[in-house]
Amino acid sequence: MASSAVPPGREVPTANSLLKQAQAATKDKSKDEVGKESEEEFKSKHLGLLGVFVWILFLHIVGIFYFTKGFLLTRMVLENKSSCDVPPFNEAPRTQQLNDDCWHQKSFDKAIVIIIDALRYDFTVPFAPNEDIESAHLFHDNIPVLYETAISNPQNAFLLPFIADPPTTTLQRLKGLTTGTLPTFIDAGSNFAGTTIDEDNLVAQLHAAGKNIVHLGDDTWHALFPGYFDHDLTRPFDSFNVWDLHTVDNGVNEHIFPLLEPQNYTKWDVIFGHYLGVDHAGHRYGPNHPAMAAKLNQMDKTIREIMSNIDDSTLLVVMGDHGMDSKGDHGGESDDEVNAALWMYSKKGIFGRTKPETVLPPKYARERFVPQIDLVPTLSLLLGIPIPFNNLGSPIEEAFAGPNGNDWNNLVTVNRLASAQIKRYQHAYAQSRGDDGAESQLLGFWETAENELQGKPKNLSTVYDAYRQYQRHTLHVCRGLWAKFNVPSMVQGIAVLLAGIVLLVFYARGLQADRTDITGPFLSRVGLGSVLGAVAGTVLVVIRVTELKVLEASALFAALGSILGASSVIFSTQCLSIPLPNSLWGWLAVVFTVSQSLGFASNSYTIWEDEILLFFLCTFGVVAGVSSMRQGTTTDRVLGVYHSIVFVILARLASLSRLCREEQMPFCRSTYYASSTSSTSAPWQLALPFLVMLILPTVIKGFYDGSKSYEGAAGLWIGIGFRLGLFVTSIFWVLEELDGKDWLPLDSETLKSIRVFLAQLVLGLAFAAGTTAFLYSKPCVSINVAQSAAEPEPTVKRPSSPGEQQLPRTTVTILGFGNVHGTRFFFLSINFCLAIMLMQKPMGQGTMALLLWQILSLLEILDTNSLVTSNSSIGPIVLALLGSFYYFKTGHQATLSSIQWETAFIPLTTVKYPWSPLLVALNTFGPQILTAIAVPLTVLWKRPLQLRDSNNASSKPALKLLSDVAQAAATYILYFSTINLTTTMWAGHLRRHLMLYRIFCPRFMMGAAVLTVVDVVLILFSVAGVRWSTLSVAEIFGW
C-alpha cells in the first residue's frame, strides 16, 4: 500500500489519487516531453512575470523621482575652498594691503561669538504696543543691554533683526550661519554618513588661518565641525534635554569667564559660546512665562559681564539662531520662528550708520532686517580671513561704514569682494551642474556695478548700491531655485504613482484569470507604450515644448505610455471583477492599509506608527483566533488558536523593544540601547544573540516537523548551518561590545580584523553558501521505496528518472509531502534572516528572531484558515504590517537621525561602494526585506502538491502557482505603494506645515525608500527564488 506521512483522514485518499496520477504519468512515455515543455513554459512565464514587476518598479521610480524633483530641492555641495592666496578677482590689486592681511584689512584680532538659541528679535527691543499685543509680555524688556548700547554708543554697537532661512532648527541654522548658503532638506554632499559640514565655512577658514578656536555649549557644533576646536578649552554640552534650563548655560558661564581673565586672554582667538536656556525655556514653558523672563535677565547680566571684560581688539557678537513661535517651539517658517536678533559690539568704535534714519534699531523685525547668512562675509572680513567659497551673504553695512557713516570706499571694497566671491561661486556651481541658468541672467548686474566703478564716480554710494543689487538678486534667484516647491512636477509624480496603484489593484485583486496568461500581451503593450512615450518625450524636448531634460522627459512619457498600454490589456480582459473584498479577511486587509494611509495626514499617527501597527497586528491575531474557532476539524481549530495566540504574544513581546523619537517623549522609554543617551547595548542584551542561536533553529525545526518536513537538506541547513551562523554572529557582537574595554589581551586593531573576518564569514555563509545551496538543494522530503510482496498495489516511481526500471509491489513512503513547496522556499528566508541578523544590534537580533517566528505562525494561521489556497489578500498585507512593525523594533524611526550608519562597518573597515550603502540598507530595511522574501510563502506554505492531470491537458499547476505568487507579491507591493502614495501626497499637501521637516518629509522619504527596496527585493530574490524552488520540487514530483 502506498502510505504517506500525512496524518490519516481526508488526506489519504487524495494521496492515493495522486499516486495513481503519478503512476499514470509514468505509463505515458510522452509525458517526459510534456514535462520538458512545461518546464520551458514555466521558465519563460516566470521571466515574463519578473518583467511585469520590473515595469512596476519603473513606474514607482519615475513617480518618486518626479515628486522628489519638485519637493526635495537639493543643492550640490561644492568642495572648493577660498584661500588668502587666491583673491576673488582675476587681477590682483593687493598693493594697498598689508602682508599679514588676507583679502581685506582686518579690524579685529579676536572675536567672541555668543549664540543665544532662539533669541527672538522682539525680546531685545523695548516693547512697542501694536494691534496684536497691547501690553508687555513676560518676555519683553528683559534683555535690554543690546538695545541700550546700540542707542547710547552707536559707534560701538548695533542691533538688527536677523532673519533665518527655514527650517529653523539649530543644526540647519548653524550650517547657514557658518557657510553662508541657503539650507535645503538634503545637501547632496560627498560624505557618506553623519552631519559633518563639507562646504567651506567660517570655522574651517578660522582654523586654516591659524586661529585657536574654543567652543562652549551646544554639542551640535562638534557634529558639524569635528576636530577644529581647541581640545583643552572646549566644553560641549548635551543639547537634547529640553527640560533642563540651566546646565548648559551655567556650564558655558563657568568656562567662558576664566578665559576672559588677562592671564588666559592669549590662549584663544575666537570663542563660540552657545547658550540653550532661552530655547529650552521656550520649549518647556513657552515664551510668556516667568522662567523665560528670568532666563533673559540672566543672559543680560552675562552679556554685560563679557562686555566689561573684553579688550579693544576683540569683537563681541550676540545673536539668536532662530526665534520661537507662540508656544516656544521652532522648526517651521512662521515669522516668529525666523525673526532672530543680531548685535555686534566692540570697544573700538568703528561701527557707523550711513543714514540718520537708521541710527535707531528697528522697532519691528520686518524693518531693515539682514539675512542670517550676512554674518559670514561680515565676520570674515572683520577678522581678515577669506570669505567662505559658497557664501551668498552680503557684508553688513553698519560694520563697514566707519564711525561717521561715510566710509564709502571701504563699503565698495568689501562689497566688491563679496560680489566677486559670489560670482565665482555661481560660476563654479553652474559648471559642476552643467547648466548656466542662474549665472547668465545675473551677470548683467555684476557688469553694471563693475562699469560704474570703472567710471570713477564721485559718489561711491551708487557703486555700492550696484554691488548690493547684484548680491541680493543672486540670493533671490538662488532662494527661488533651492527653496521653492515645483508643484507641477510634484503633481506629475503623484499622478504616475496613483495610476500605478490603480493598475496594481486590478492586477492584484481584480484579475480572475491566470496572471501568467496575460503576461505576454501585457509586456508587449507596455513595451510599445514605453517606446512610443520615450520617443514622444524626446521629440517634445527637441522641439522645445517642454524644458525638461531629455532623459527626464522620455522617462515620464514612457511611464505614461506604458500605463496606457497596460490599461488597454488589463481593462480589456474578460475575467476582470471589481476589486472589492468579499470576505472579512479582504476587508480587514483594506481597513489596515487604508486607515494607516489616512493616518499619515496627522503628525500624531505618524509619530505613533509603531503602536498603531501593534494594534493592527493584535487585531489580526484575535480575528485569526476567532476564525480558527470556527474551523471544522479539531486539529485546525487547536493549531489555529495556538498559533494565533503565539502570534499576538510575539508581537507584544517585540513591542517592548523601542527606540523613541523625540516627539514621543515623555510617553516613551527607549529600551533598544543600554540607556536613552547611549548607542551601545547593555550587557544583558548580549545574551540575546546566544538565546536566539539556541532557540530559533529549534523553533523552525518544530514548524518543519509539523509536516514531517525536517528531511533532506533541512537538518543540515537549519540545525547546523543557520545555528553556526548565529553563533558566529553572537561572538561578533560580544567582541564589538568589548572593544575599547581592555578586557581582552588584544589591541583594538587585531580585534577589529577578527570582527571583520567573523562578519564576512557570516555573510559568506548566508549569501554565498546559502544561495548556492538554495539553487541546487532538493526539497525537504524523504522518499523510501520498499519491496512489499503482500500488497498487490500499483507501483510508483519518480517520473523524472525514467532510466530506472519499475519494480513490482513497491511501497512508497514520502515524508514531508504536505509542505513540499513551503519548506523548500523557506530556505531563502533563513539565508536572509541570518544576514540581516548580523547587521542588527543585539536587541534587534532578538526582535528579528521573533519576526521569523511570527512569520511562521502567520503561515500556519493562513493554512488552518484555508487562506493559502484562496489567495486571500490578508497574508501579504499582514506580512507587510509585520515588516513595517519590526522596522521600529530594530531601533529605527521614521527620522534621518535613526539610521544606524555605523553598521556599514560591520563587515568592512572602510567605506566601499556599493557595499556600504547596501549594508546600511540591510540594517535599516531588514524587516521589510525579510517579509518581502517570505511573500511567496503565503501561497506556497502547505500548498497541496498538484500534478498535471493526465485527462486534462490544460491544467498547469506550476503556472497556477506562478500566478498565485504574482498575486501575493503584487498585493504586498500594493500595501507599500499605498503608504508611499499617501505619505507623498500628505507631504506635498502639508508642505507649509510646521512639522514638514521633522515628521512628514522623513516619513515620505522612508516610504519611498521602502517601496523601492521592497520592489527590488521581490524582483531579484523573492519572486526569482520561486523559479528554483519550483524547479527543484518538479524535478522530484514531475510537472
Place this chain on the structure above:
Amino acid sequence: MASQSLAPAQQAAPNSASTPSKPKSSHPPVSILSSQFARGYALVHPAILLSLVAYRFSSVVNDPVAELLSDIPFLVGLQVVYVMGCLPPAGAEKDGNASADGTMRKTPGPKRRGHSASKGSSWSTGLVTVAWKLTPALLSLTLTMLLATPTLALLLVLFGAPLTTHHILTFLCAAHMALLSAFPLIYAHGVDGEIWREIWGASRPADAVWGGALGTCLGAWFGAVPIPLDWDRPWQAYPITILTGAYIGYVIGMLVGRARWVFGKRLEFVPQGARDIKVD
C-alpha cells in the same frame, strides 16, 4: 500542524472547513423575556447606562481610578437588574423554543413552577423567581470577575496597554468591559462548552446578549483611535476613550442585536459562495 490535503485543485475541498458546521437551530438566539417589565427595561437600561457615562464623564477624567472603582457597584446593580429582569438564565431555555418575533412561549423558571405574566404576579411567586434567578446571577458575577476580567485585562495589554504601569486602570477597564459583555453571556449561557465555542468563534446568532458583547469589544477597539492625537485633552488619557467606546458599543450592539432584521443572523467571515471565487 496538520499536513494539508493532497486534493487536486479541482476539488475545492479546503473551503468547506471554514463554514460553521453547527446546525443553526441547536442554540437559538436569546430573546428578551416577554414580561412587561422585561420589554420596558430592556430599552430603559441602555439609556440609563449612557446617561451614567455622560453624567460621570468629567469625574472619570479627573480621577479615573477612584471614579471607575466607585462606579463598579452601580454597574453591577444595573446589570444584575437587567439580566435578572430581561434575560432567561442559562438552562431555562432547554425545552423552551423562541418564536421568530422573540417572544417566549414559556417564562423562565424551574420547569414545574412556570407562571405566566398575564396571570398577574403575586408577590410570593415574584420573590421566588427573584431568589431563583439570584443564584445564577451571583454565579455569573463571580465567573465574570474571576475569569473574564483577567482575560480582558490581558487582551488590553496585548493590544498595547502599558505593561509596567497603569495596572489598576487596566483592571478596572477590563472589569467594566467584562460586566458589560461577559456577565450577560455567562448568565444566559452558563458554561455550555458548545455555546462558548460559538462565542469564541463569533458565530453566535445575533441577539441582545451577543450583540452587546461584540459591541463592547468593537467599541473599545474604536475607542483607542483618538488616544495618539496631540490634542492635549485630558480625556485622551488611557483608558477613558476605550471605556467610553465600550459603553457606546455595548448599547448599540444590544439594540442592534435585537433589531428584527438582524436578530438571529450570524456573522460570516467568508461568504457562502466563496468556495468558487478564488479572489477576495
